[in-house]
Amino acid sequence: MPNLSDLKNRIASVKSTRKITKAMQMVAAAKLRRAQEAAEAGRPYAERFNAVMGGLAASVGTSDGAPRLLAGTGSDQTQLLIVMTAERGLCGGFNGNIAKLAKAEAGKLIAAGKTVKILTVGKKGREAIKRDLGEHFIGHVDLSEVKSVGYANASDIAQDVLTRFDAGEFDVAKIYYSKFQSVISQIPTEQQIIPASFEAVEEDATASTSYDYEPSEEGILADLLPRGVATQIFSALLENGASEQGARMSAMDNATRNAGDMIDKLTIQYNRTRQAVITNELIEIISGAEAL
Amino acid sequence: MAMMQFELVSPERKLASAEVSEVQIPGAEGDFTAMPDHAPVITTLRPGYLTVVSPSGTEQYFVTGGFAEISSESATVLAERAYAKADMTSDLQAELLAEAEAHHAAAGTDASAKLVADMTAGVALT
Numbered sequence: 001m002p003n004l005s006d007l008k009n010r011i012a013s014v015k016s017t018r019k020i021t022k023a024m025q026m027v028a029a030a031k032l033r034r035a036q037e038a039a040e041a042g043r044p045y046a047e048r049f050n051a052v053m054g055g056l057a058a059s060v061g062t063s064d065g066a067p068r069l070l071a072g073t074g075s076d077q078t079q080l081l082i083v084m085t086a087e088r089g090l091c092g093g094f095n096g097n098i099a100k101l102a103k104a105e106a107g108k109l110i111a112a113g114k115t116v117k118i119l120t121v122g123k124k125g126r127e128a129i130k131r132d133l134g135e136h137f138i139g140h141v142d143l144s145e146v147k148s149v150g151y152a153n154a155s156d157i158a159q160d161v162l163t164r165f166d167a168g169e170f171d172v173a174k175i176y177y178s179k180f181q182s183v184i185s186q187i188p189t190e191q192q193i194i195p196a197s198f199e200a201v202e203e204d205a206t207a208s209t210s211y212d213y214e215p216s217e218e219g220i221l222a223d224l225l226p227r228g229v230a231t232q233i234f235s236a237l238l239e240n241g242a243s244e245q246g247a248r249m250s251a252m253d254n255a256t257r258n259a260g261d262m263i264d265k266l267t268i269q270y271n272r273t274r275q276a277v278i279t280n281e282l283i284e285i286i287s288g289a290e291a292l
Numbered sequence: 293m294a295m296m297q298f299e300l301v302s303p304e305r306k307l308a309s310a311e312v313s314e315v316q317i318p319g320a321e322g323d324f325t326a327m328p329d330h331a332p333v334i335t336t337l338r339p340g341y342l343t344v345v346s347p348s349g350t351e352q353y354f355v356t357g358g359f360a361e362i363s364s365e366s367a368t369v370l371a372e373r374a375y376a377k378a379d380m381t382s383d384l385q386a387e388l389l390a391e392a393e394a395h396h397a398a399a400g401t402d403a404s405a406k407l408v409a410d411m412t413a414g415v416a417l418t
């Protein structure tokens with residue numbers, strides 16, 4: 001039987017743990033709101049951008065002179081996986097799920113005889129896949145100093161990726177991140193960014209207005225495609241930010257609840273033990289008195 | 293007076309959305325003014341000032357690049373980065389100029405040289 005002071009200490013320590021998880025949950029909730037706002041604020045740009053690009057890509061995409069960013073290099077031998085995760089842990093399965101998806105894809109590609117290169121964004125994902133795929137790493141982007149992700153961060157990553165693409169380091173690039181669905185559900189997602197793929201816009205949207213392009217369609221495409229890469233990375237970073245906070249919030253909510261349950265159990269055990277001790281003492285006193 | 297819907301969007305947020313009568317846009321091929329019933333055009337931008345004229349007054353924004361989509365009843369400007377004219381401090385101007393020059397030093401192409409020249413001209417208008 002555990003003694004009373006041990007139990008008391010346990011209860012105190014679980015209580016302070018609960019305080020910490022509760023505080024983290026509230027911080028995550030506040031950050032989540034901000035992250036969601038940022039994600040929402042970024043949506044009009046991305047939507048517009050994709051609409052215009054979709055129209056452009058549809059009219060230029062089939063011609064021979066299409067830029068390589070759109071048409072691809074004609075090969076898919078070397079694939080770059082950009083794995084975007086959080087800088088911190090304690091957010092449930094968030095990092096693990098993204099890493100798992102990327103790992104599965106990398107395994108498939110390697111089995112098919114392709115060359116895999118990995119660029120990691122965020123420390124946690126790097127740690128998670130380092131053991132299995134460490135030799136495929138070609139770079140890492142550290143965002144731990146960044147308080148709120150800005151377009152400049154995405155633009156830097158895109159610049160790095162594009163430089164590598166121009167140098168012929170890879171043929172296909174995919175990003176891995178988590179789509180924010182709700183606080184309890186974030187969906188690990190794979191998205192191809194090079195060669196660019198745009199969701200087909202509705203027919204009537206393009207048919208009703210035929211635009212003049214200044215400079216030429218090709219000129220605009222050449223200018224916009226690199227921006228498209230940055231835009232996609234930026235939206236992914238924003239989604240990821242919201243997902244991370246959402247995941248952390250629900251993970252900490254669970255932890256707080258578990259700590260509460262544990263405290264209840266320990267308190268019952270403590271009270272039982274205390275009563276047992278009192279009963280024992282009474283028995284001793286009574287039997288002592290009887291003996292006299 | 294005929295009006296058109298104007299929107300200025302940056303990747304991070306929507307900067308302006310209003311009913312306006314005309315928008316002067318620094319297009320890559322030269323400045324032009326979009327008014328209601330303009331022919332549909334998509335153009336890239338060079339660094340410079342975007343002037344928005346609406347019944348409530350005239351506003352100016354500095355854009356570093358991006359593109360504009362003009363249709364007969366709307367003008368949407370998707371700017372890489374955009375600042376209201378009031379926010380254009382000399383520090384910010386110097387920063388933008390330095391960035392353009394750094395880009396030119398790294399790229400060393402005609403396009404990046406043009407960017408520096410456009411940025412210098414655009415900033416000088418402040």
